[in-house]
Each structure stands twice: as C-alpha cells, then as structure tokens.
Amino acid sequence: MTIQSGPGDDLIDPSLATLMGERRRLIDLAYRLLGSLSEAEDVVQETYVRWYGMSRQRQEAVESVGGWLTTVATRLCLNVLGSARARRERYVGHWIPEPLPERTERLDGASGAATDDPADRVTLDESVTMAFLVLLESMTPAERVAFVLHDVFRYSFSEVAEMVGRSPAACRQLAASARRRVRHARPPSHPVPADRAAGIVRNFKRAWETKDVGALVGLLDPGATAVGDGGGRVTALPHPIEGGERVAHFLVGLTTKATGLVFTERTVNGRPGLVARYAGATVAVYAFDIVGDRVKHIWGVLNPDKLRQWTA
Secondary structure (H helix, E strand, C coil): CCCCCCCCCCCCCHHHHHHHHCHHHHHHHHHHHHCCHHHHHHHHHHHHHHHHCCCHHHHHCCCCHHHHHHHHHHHHHHHHHHHHHHHHHCCCCCCCCCCCECCCCCCCCCCCCCCCCHHHCCCCCHHHCHHHHHHHCCCCHHHHHHHHHHHHCCCCHHHHHHHHCCCHHHHHHHHHHHHHHHHHHCCCCCCCCHHHHHHHHHHHHHHHHCCCHHHHHHHEEEEEEEEEECCCCCCCCCCCEECHHHHHHHHHHHHHHCCCCEEEEEEECCEEEEEEEECCEEEEEEEEEEECCEEEEEEEECCHHHCHHHCC
C-alpha cells in the first residue's frame, strides 16, 4: 500500500524552523551586548550547540524555545563581557566596536513590558549606531545586559531577572544606573535626520578628498575627536585627536601620505559613513557622530579582523 505524503508530513524536525527563526534575533541581541559580530556569532553557535546537546525529553520540557535560547545566549554574553575587559586592556590601541554594513534587521517581536517613561526607551535603530555602542562600552557587564534587554529589546524586569539570575529589583537598579550614564554622556537632543547627515558626510568626503582644511574645520565641531582602531595589525592613531582644527590637519596629512585612497559613501551601523579603499581593498571604515550640523566624533576602524564584513 502506498501512503501519500501530505503537506504537514515534512521530514524536517518541526522545531527546526522555530530554532532557526530565532537566530537573527539572537545575533542582533548578542552584537549589541558585545560590540563584535564575530563574537556574537560564536555565542549564538554555542547556544545552539547546547540546545542540541540536550536530550529530546529535556527539549520537549522547555516551555518557550525562544526564551531558553535568549537566556543561554545572554548568560554566554555575560561571560564574554567579563573576560573582554581584561582582553581589551591588552589590546593594542583603542578598541572600537566592529562596524556593520547597511542597517541590521529590525526586530518587531521583542517582548517585554513598557517602561514608566517612554522617553527612556531606545529604538533598535539607535541602539546599533557606533556612538551608542561606544557608550555601552562604558557600562559594567551587568548594567549593559540589563539595559539592553529592557530598554532596547523590551523585556520586562521579571524576564530579565530570570535570564541573568538576579532579582527584578536588582535588574531595575542596573538599568537605571546605565540610563544615567547615557543621559550624562549624551544630553537630550533631536537626532539629525539621515538625509541631512548624509549631506554633511558627503561634504566632509569632498573636503577630505580635496584636502580643504578650511572646509573640514567648518564641518567639524570645535571640540571634535577622532580615534582609530588598528588592533596592532595596522598603523592607527595611538591616542585620540581632540579639536576640530587638529583633526582636520591630521586627516589632510593622512591622505597626503596615503595617496591612492578612494572614499565611498556607505551606511555604517545604520548611519551615513565612509569606506576607504586602496588598490581595490577595503582598508578602513569611518563612522561619524553628527550633532547639529557638525561632526562631533569620528571612529576609524582599520583592524582587518573587523573589516571582514566589508571585504566581500
């Protein structure tokens, strides 16, 4: 007797679609927690290894697969963050988060209760900008995790508490402490619209290419800073350069020495940025923090290990 297979008789484990459907969200979360896509991918890979390392009986006992995966990934990120500080103390030069091309996928299904003040919330678009990721680096691992899970991914404090193994009250205090850091470092201001920011970066690129110091100074905030990350692999700024005029002269000097650089406008961590190529190879990615109509911060990532997403 022949048995006809129906539309629901898939040979693939039905839980596989659910598991793989969580992968993008887990990477988005881990990247914001770690500031490194490569480390985020390692964490997510280890999370799935642990899932498949359980017996079928234990897997079936899990009430929420997504919740289980998020909890494991979060705790793995906490472990990575704990060791990252020691590693970054040994890092050659300044450590800058790994830049991402284009905008990361928007998440519409993150759970969690609303905060008391919606103004305290951070959108997912804002949370992936280089300026925000650099700010997250100033937090303790516990603050960073509580803040990102609650204020960015909208998990309630009771859910955060289950994930990190602390009380809801402790998680609330950690998030509040992180929020104060954000307010202190970034006074409230209206974000620069993307089209206007793109125009500023375009003018900056033109002035940089033509070595127009005066135009660069006009585009830079008087207190602008520039910092580079070569990771000891390539030459980069050993210390941040402060002051718009100093930054402008440094940038012109850079293109004078490194003739043949070609700059291209690209989206870097969801905001207008620049990519520098030499002899067809990507050698640097520049992210900008624009306040008002001027560039306030420039982050130049030259470490080849952090440019793998830009070399395809």
